[in-house]
Amino acid sequence: MKGTVLHGPNDIRFEEVPEPKIEKPTDAIIRIAVTCVCGSDLWPYRGISPGSGPTRMGHEYCGYVEEVGSAVMAIKKGQFVVGSFATSDNTCPTCNIGYQSSCVQREFVSQAQSPYLRVAHADGTLVATREAPDASMVPGLLASSDVLGTGWYAADAARVRPGVTAVVVGDGAVGLLAVLSAKQMGAERIIVMSRHPARQKLALDFGATDIVAERGEEGVARIMELTRGLGADSVLECVGTGESMQQAMRVTRKGGHMSFVGVPHGVEIEGQALFFSHIHLEGGPAPVRRYLPDLIDLILDQKIDPSAVFDLVLPLDQVAEGYKAMDERRAIKALLQP
Amino acid sequence: MKGTVLHGPNDIRFEEVPEPKIEKPTDAIIRIAVTCVCGSDLWPYRGISPGSGPTRMGHEYCGYVEEVGSAVMAIKKGQFVVGSFATSDNTCPTCNIGYQSSCVQREFVSQAQSPYLRVAHADGTLVATREAPDASMVPGLLASSDVLGTGWYAADAARVRPGVTAVVVGDGAVGLLAVLSAKQMGAERIIVMSRHPARQKLALDFGATDIVAERGEEGVARIMELTRGLGADSVLECVGTGESMQQAMRVTRKGGHMSFVGVPHGVEIEGQALFFSHIHLEGGPAPVRRYLPDLIDLILDQKIDPSAVFDLVLPLDQVAEGYKAMDERRAIKALLQP
Known part of the structure; x- marks a missing residue:
């Protein structure tokens, strides 16, 4: 064959x-x-x-x-x-x-x-x-x-529950299905980081409530604005780069939950940054x-x-x-x- | 004054x-x-x-x-x-x-x-x-x-529950009171990594069931031996160095929980190692x-x-x-x- x-x-x-x-x-x-x-x-x-x-x-x-x-x-x-x-x-x-x-x-x-x-x-x-x-x-x-199983794990590991505010970092297929999963698990607000119009549209179809196109410092600032300055309860990292992991960590509220479901490439997490971010972190192969x-x-x-x-x-x-x-x-x- | x-x-x-x-x-x-x-x-x-x-x-x-x-x-x-x-x-x-x-x-x-x-x-x-x-x-x-509040958080964040096997990395005062805390929360087996006789004794007084004096590769191997090759349900990292964090990650079972409660110094967590360790991680100021x-x-x-x-x-x-x-x-x- x-x-x-x-x-x-x-x-x-x-x-x-x-x-x-x-x-x-x-x-x-x-x-x-x-x-x-x-x-x-x-x-x-x-x-x-x-x-x-x-x-x-x-x-x-x-x-x-x-x-x-x-x-x-x-x-x-x-x-x-x-x-x-x-x-x-x-x-x-x-x-x-x-x-x-x-x-x-x-x-x-x-x-x-x-x-x-x-x-x-x-x-x-x-x-x-x-x-x-x-x-x-x-x-x-x-x-x-x-791809759905992995998006589902992203939502589950980030402890999406009815009423939470979730942020999805990444607008690839996993990120988009993480939106669908978070919606299905009852998230009240689902903020997607995306700058790609067709993917933004699909994210909205799957249940996203807000789109953030900014990245880096500006992206963090925008999410903080949307979450009373606290960050989100549940953050679903669906990319796997150092930049996306940083972004995700910085927008998770203290005591909140962050998941990461893509195999990380070139990622080093600095100990004190993780410590003072005070988050729950779970990731791995879904x-x-x-x-x-x-x-x-x-x-x-x-x-x-x-x-x-x-x-x-x-x-x-x-x-x-x-x-x-x-x-x-x-x-x-x-x-x-x- | x-x-x-x-x-x-x-x-x-x-x-x-x-x-x-x-x-x-x-x-x-x-x-x-x-x-x-x-x-x-x-x-x-x-x-x-x-x-x-x-x-x-x-x-x-x-x-x-x-x-x-x-x-x-x-x-x-x-x-x-x-x-x-x-x-x-x-x-x-x-x-x-x-x-x-x-x-x-x-x-x-x-x-x-x-x-x-x-x-x-x-x-x-x-x-x-x-x-x-x-x-x-x-x-x-x-x-x-x-010191007790921090040991208690170590046990709580590592999800110590009745019947679990817990490993405490570190025999400082926080580690020793993490043993007491794990015991109080019902851990069935509490393995302490320590090579200091007086601290080993106090750990046993506080409820430890096993002492592992080996470190590095040998320490990991010994804990694997004690945990059916799987690693422990709950691992409490109470030191804050790169070496102790590594040790802790490597002896947590897949799907298990690791906490870290000392401010990390010189710690970088490699993304893929964390991903494939497949653990829940929570740390921060208690x-x-x-x-x-x-x-x-x-x-x-x-x-x-x-x-x-x-x-x-x-x-x-x-x-x-x-x-x-x-x-x-x-x-x-x-x-x-x-």
Whole structure:
């Protein structure tokens, strides 16, 4: 089959790769219904976190179970399933407290931009829908696999509760779905930092109440103005740079909660600044598996629709254009159809 | 009167200083019953956080109200009171959510190693006992002013709950009282990192179940051995150096809680390390005022006795020896009697 391989900065190829096979009895093989390009794929694409040699890409997926290993019990051939970018046994002590993305047996999925995918720990990683979903639901379900799950974690880890004021730093797909998540969790006010008109509009559609286009000192000052000089209860950092982390820390109120959900690049947090900011801080790879059953229900019951983040749809063999469009910020997120 | 002044590294003098006066109608003047030397006083004493010129010292105190300003309502002349090292109005939005040490009107107390002290925002800062306490209770009450309040915050912010495994990094007075606090909050296992025999003994008296003398890699390995390879639920960082912060982060389980309660010195937290450690992190100046009413009751009802951390008692005019003994680790904490 053909799959997506990154050969070096800006060099994405759709080329011959081995078909996946069951390697362990706990594996499953999925026929991908749809997959997509993640904001985090852009780091190696831009050469910022360089890989060693050609690298298979993709970690967001949903599709039909093609085959299962002999030890797979819950997941059955033919089911439609969604999985997380991090595999989990869902039985270890870390999974048991809801941190499946740090499961003691975790593997990171990395070959999903392909027609077929092997998923390890299938029973603990995949969640099946009750029946095959309508085609219109599939993009939303794909979103739950990572980008929505990560936005949801951003809101949960920043302790969004009914009535709070939330700030979302970042207007990428994760940031936009963090807005949707904060809205769903009852935030009264949702301030988004964005200077991109199309993304501002989508943020408003998802429930944002205020847009702040300023950055740096001016951005901090503007948020302080909007929050009685105190800062926000909940701040959701959805970028992962030193600048965005600083921004987020400085607009969280004393005693408030800040989350960070993108892998940080070039970030050093100065101890005294953190100390005197007096915040709660939680970040890490989103434990999507914890949220998947609920997210799938919310989507199928049409209570939330995250699919609008996919503003570019391409056949899988044009994956390179998907990367390019996202890199140039012409697209928020590219959905790929095998 | 005479008071304590730091003139430069290792140069503490007890010398003539102005007597405090009511400056604002919300002030009170306290006649100090006892005061003490804080671990944090050693940073400027060692020249690590250099002051600019001679600096009045001391921020832990309890004593009798000598005089109150015209706007002070709750606190009365003659009462025995304990206050926090950070003043607070106890009415602002930050105080209202329990973060009084980041009150919008906060001032840091810094002249307490003296016979008399002016305390700003007296009504919001000071807590009076129902009656003048027995002399035997006074050292314990003094501890609640900072060192116990800070250890208590370490345990609370690290989410110590009945049944958890807690690790305390640091065997200074705060670390030792963090052990007492974790015990009081129901921790099942309390592992203390200490290589100092007298402090190990006191930690065991306060409720520690295990002592780990190893540091660095070996210290991490030993804690992993004691926690099924997972790390601890609650880790209380009570030192404030880069090394101790690293140690603490690395022994917190995924999804666990780490607190840090000493002002960090030379600490930079690397973003990806924090991200993949997947912990909850909370630190800052301890909101002692939140805990004071309960701590005072626990002490007066003899449910806890933190006073054993004071292993050196000196007349106030020998304050320089108190600093020296603590700096050389001959004493855990020096109590000073005016």
